[in-house]
Amino acid sequence: MPETFYDIHCHTMTFDHPNLIAFAYRACRALDQGAGESHNIFIQLRDSFRMLGELYDIKTHFKEYLEKLLYSGQQAGTDGGVLGSAKKVVNLIAFMEADIAGQLLYMERDLKEVAFSRQGCRETPVLTIGDHTYSQFVLTPLLIDFGDKGRACFNTHYSGINIKPIKTQTIAMLLGIRDYYRLTQWNLTNSHADQPATTTPLLRVYPFLGINPANYKDVDEINTVLNKYFPHGANTAQEITAAIQRFDGNLDQTTLPVFAGIKLYPPNGFDPWPKDNTDHKLDKTRCIYEFCCKHDIPITVHGSDGGFQTVDDDKVAILASAGKWEQVLNEFTTLRLNIAHFGHHQPAGQAESYDWMTTICKLIGEHPHVYTDFSFRGIEDCFRALHCAQQQDPSINLDAVKKKLLYGSDFMINLLQQQSYTEYTDNFITCQLPAVSAEDKHHMCSTLPEQFLWPVVKDGAFPALQSEETGAQALATQP
Numbered sequence: 001m002p003e004t005f006y007d008i009h010c011h012t013m014t015f016d017h018p019n020l021i022a023f024a025y026r027a028c029r030a031l032d033q034g035a036g037e038s039h040n041i042f043i044q045l046r047d048s049f050r051m052l053g054e055l056y057d058i059k060t061h062f063k064e065y066l067e068k069l070l071y072s073g074q075q076a077g078t079d080g081g082v083l084g085s086a087k088k089v090v091n092l093i094a095f096m097e098a099d100i101a102g103q104l105l106y107m108e109r110d111l112k113e114v115a116f117s118r119q120g121c122r123e124t125p126v127l128t129i130g131d132h133t134y135s136q137f138v139l140t141p142l143l144i145d146f147g148d149k150g151r152a153c154f155n156t157h158y159s160g161i162n163i164k165p166i167k168t169q170t171i172a173m174l175l176g177i178r179d180y181y182r183l184t185q186w187n188l189t190n191s192h193a194d195q196p197a198t199t200t201p202l203l204r205v206y207p208f209l210g211i212n213p214a215n216y217k218d219v220d221e222i223n224t225v226l227n228k229y230f231p232h233g234a235n236t237a238q239e240i241t242a243a244i245q246r247f248d249g250n251l252d253q254t255t256l257p258v259f260a261g262i263k264l265y266p267p268n269g270f271d272p273w274p275k276d277n278t279d280h281k282l283d284k285t286r287c288i289y290e291f292c293c294k295h296d297i298p299i300t301v302h303g304s305d306g307g308f309q310t311v312d313d314d315k316v317a318i319l320a321s322a323g324k325w326e327q328v329l330n331e332f333t334t335l336r337l338n339i340a341h342f343g344h345h346q347p348a349g350q351a352e353s354y355d356w357m358t359t360i361c362k363l364i365g366e367h368p369h370v371y372t373d374f375s376f377r378g379i380e381d382c383f384r385a386l387h388c389a390q391q392q393d394p395s396i397n398l399d400a401v402k403k404k405l406l407y408g409s410d411f412m413i414n415l416l417q418q419q420s421y422t423e424y425t426d427n428f429i430t431c432q433l434p435a436v437s438a439e440d441k442h443h444m445c446s447t448l449p450e451q452f453l454w455p456v457v458k459d460g461a462f463p464a465l466q467s468e469e470t471g472a473q474a475l476a477t478q479p
């Protein structure tokens, strides 16, 4: 039986989706507080320009600098890291310029690169960890509800209307996955001449629906959305794949079983457990948990103080904290929940805090359906922090935690820290940590994500694709 490698936490989005001005605001706040907010493209660019200014007169050498930035290859070059920060930004922009089918092709290419570099042959790509060999690859890209109705904007002529509805993002993602299946099947990827002809898509993609209750009027509106995307409860891998392959760009259908789970995102103001019920806040949130418990649908929640943040730092420090979930889990004891990024928490200008991580460890001990992932930070940083947390709180049970720890990349957001998907994946496979055996890694990237995604139906997570002959022809002739 072929084994499956899961990346349980990644993103596919283009520049249409996030709010770049919010990032600029956030850069201002970080600079006000004197914090080195390296995960912000504006601050990375500033650092790069500042370093450049120390070496050159920017006014006279700007063109030279831009040329270096654009033409000098993938690495930081010979300027002692001067271009490093800016290169990362350009790399991220280059990735986000691709449409979503293109982004999936990039990720497929990168996974092949990892596989072929260790296989020594270029036939079927497989990844190997210990005794395990993975020939099937699953991604679960998480949609983020960037819809932010009524938020005050900036001092420009075109401000005030700043609605980024989840609808357009959903359509783009579903069409992107569908076209990825078609493109790979139809071998239209000749632009990468170094790759062998692709006739079988390497990936299966099971997206998560992003919901922010604040963008819905009442409980009924949320229930309508949930019932549309999960028409008879949790969708199987087969149902999702078939529905995505059939998707024609029209979301106005009564049922559309295209999602594997739900994504919640506190940096945009989502409160996991509102204190009061003004505007049905609590009711609207509760109905999501009720639905997910009833139908055994997994939820991934952003669980760090980084990210595409649109509310103040103080607010994020409350909303994204792991402690917020204690009350939810006390009531909804069967909720299957992944608190992502293992609670990475570093208040501005302060040392890293391990409180959120410790709370997640405690929740894992108390609730059998709670998981966490080390997306963005990577496995090495995760175990470094776990070691520190354990020194502060020796009751942390490492073995229990490892039974709930999922592999995730947070790609493409992690391009602010990494060169490529290849680099992140390769690092996970090759890194040697005393606390992590090959068998542990196998659980993180295969058995545990499978358990998190498909608790009932365990086999068939990698369905065959329908032939797309007519679809591919139509695609090739589209304007």
Ligand SMILES: [Zn+2]
Residues within 6 Å of the ligand: 009, 010, 011, 142, 375, 410, 413
């Ligand atoms: Zn993420």
